[in-house]
Amino acid sequence: MNSQCVIIGIAGASASGKSLIAKTIFEELCRDLGTDQIGVIAEDAYYRDQGHLSMEQRVLTNYDHPKALDHELLCRHLQALKTGEAVEIPTYSYSDHTRMADTIKMTPKKVIILEGILLLTDPGLRGLMDASVFMDTPLDICFMRRLARDVAERGRTMESVMAQYTETVRPMFLQFIDPSKQYADIIVPRGGKNRIATDILKARIQHLLAK
Ligand SMILES: Nc1ncnc2c1ncn2[C@@H]1O[C@H](COP(=O)(O)OP(=O)(O)O)[C@@H](O)[C@H]1O
Ligand SMILES: Nc1ccn([C@@H]2O[C@H](COP(=O)(O)O)[C@@H](O)[C@H]2O)c(=O)n1
Secondary structure, eight states: OOOOOEEEEEEESTTSSHHHHHHHHHHHHHHHHOGGGEEEEEGGGGBOOOTTSOHHHHTTSOTTSGGGBOHHHHHHHHHHHHTTOOEEEEEEETTTTEEEEEEEEEOOOSEEEEEOTTGGGOHHHHHHOSEEEEEEOOHHHHHHHHHHHHHHHSOOOHHHHHHHIIIIIHHHIIIIIGGGGGGOSEEEESOTTOHHHHHHHHHHHHHHHHO
C-alpha cells in the first residue's frame, strides 16, 4: 500500500525557530485535517543511544556532527509511515544525553513535519521530503535563544552552554548545517514567528494534499 503522506523537512541552526514554526503549522493544520492526520517528528529523538557510556563520556560527544544521529532509523521510520505502517519513535533525554526507555507510537499521517539541525545534510532524508525549509535566523540571535532555552529547559549552566557553543555547535554549523541550505526549497529569515513563511508552507502542504 502506498498511502498519501506529505513530508516537509525543516532544518537550520539550533534555536533558529524550527520547533516553533513546526508547532505553529501543526496546530493550524490540525484544525482542517484533524489531529490524527498530521504529526511532528524531531530529529533530536534520533540521537544515538549512549546507555553504554558513562556520563563523563557522554558529555564529550559532539552532538552537532551528523554521526551523532541515527538517520538510518529515521529514514526507515519515514518509509514505513509512507507505506501505511505505524512506528515507535524513540524519546530522548538532553540531561542524561541518551535515549529513554519509552517510545511513542506514531500511526501513518497525511502530513509529517520533520524538524532538525542536520536533516538536509542527508541525501536519503532529502529524497523522502516533498518540500524542504531552512530557517535562516542570524547566529547571534540563535545563540541568545539557545542560552536562555538550555538553561531554562535542558538542565544546563550558562558556562556549559557557552563552552559547547564554541567547541562544537558553531564549528559544526559552519561545516555542515549552513552548507546544507543549498538543498532547501524555501529559506525563512528571522525565525519561528515569520507569519508569511508559515502561510506559504501551509498553502504548499494543502496544495500537495489536493494533488
Ligand atoms: N521569531 C522569534 N521571536 C522570538 N522568539 C523566538 C522566535 N523564534 C523562536 N523563538 C524562541 O527561541 C527559542 C528557540 O526556538 P525553537 O523553535 O525551540 O528553536 P529550534 O527548534 O530551532 O532549536 C524558543 O524559546 C522559541 O520560543
Ligand atoms: N545530548 C544532547 C543532544 C543534543 N544537544 C544539542 O541540541 C541541539 C539540537 O537541538 P535544537 O532543538 O537546538 O535544534 C544541537 O545543537 C546539540 O548541540 C545537546 O546539547 N545535548
